[in-house]
Amino acid sequence: MPNLIVAGIGGQGVNALAHVLAKTFFGAGLGCQYTVHKGGAQSLGSVYAEFRVWENGKDLPLLSPAIPAGRLDYLIALDPWEALRHARLASAQTCIWSEIQSQPFFRARQSEQDNSEQNPIDTLLTLPLTLHTRRYRQASRERFSTPQMANYLAGLDCLQALGLQSTSHFKEHFLRRIPTSRVHFTGYVSDAETL
Numbered sequence: 001m002p003n004l005i006v007a008g009i010g011g012q013g014v015n016a017l018a019h020v021l022a023k024t025f026f027g028a029g030l031g032c033q034y035t036v037h038k039g040g041a042q043s044l045g046s047v048y049a050e051f052r053v054w055e056n057g058k059d060l061p062l063l064s065p066a067i068p069a070g071r072l073d074y075l076i077a078l079d080p081w082e083a084l085r086h087a088r089l090a091s092a093q094t095c096i097w098s099e100i101q102s103q104p105f106f107r108a109r110q111s112e113q114d115n116s117e118q119n120p121i122d123t124l125l126t127l128p129l130t131l132h133t134r135r136y137r138q139a140s141r142e143r144f145s146t147p148q149m150a151n152y153l154a155g156l157d158c159l160q161a162l163g164l165q166s167t168s169h170f171k172e173h174f175l176r177r178i179p180t181s182r183v184h185f186t187g188y189v190s191d192a193e194t195l
Contacts, residue, residue: 002162003067004051005086006155008078009044009103013151017076018049020173021155027169031056035065044103046082074162076154078136079103080120087127094129097157099136099150132157 006021008014015036025032034051050067070091077083077098090096100121124131134157136150143149152174159167 002053002073003071004074005048006076007048007082007086010047012078014047014049016177017151017155020177023173024170025053028164029056074158076158078151084120084123090129092128097132097154100133
């Protein structure tokens with residue numbers, strides 16, 4: 001069963017997405033253990049969650065929460081620099097779903113160190129893995145009038161590729177995680193079908 005990482009920076013909803021994915025895996029009858037690493041635990045600091053998933057009903061495997069190098073199956077990256085940070089764990093079988101546009105903080109920090117126009121997506125494209133890129137924040141703005149649902153869209157893309165029978169549990173759990181203030185601000189209706 002898969003090893004999965006959700007990676008991003010503070011404020012992008014990595015923790016919320018991890019919580020919803022865990023509930024979705026359990027709802028699909030899978031065993032799951034996950035750990036969230038909050039890095040600097042501040043806005044724009046690195047945040048990631050590691051998942052170890054297995055078929056429920058089998059003996060509980062003895063798993064470290066850390067995914068060994070070469071054993072990463074899936075990576076959801078809400079920032080391309082974070083995708084590159086975890087690429088060392090990837091193999092030729094790894095599938096990555098990554099936001100294309102990096103946050104301004106990372107672009108500014110990178111340009112202070114190196115004036116070249118380095119792009120993390122260009123580097124990822126040179127690696128022997130499967131890379132799916134999308135402008136998740138832009139798609140979230142277009143669909144939900146806020147960039148804060150990018151984590152939902154990226155998670156949905158990954159779950160569909162995993163072949164889970166239904167993503168309705170994911171939608172329902174995610175809707176419950178949306179703060180009430182954001183529900184009213186963006187015009188959500190409390191119905192999972194609106195997602």
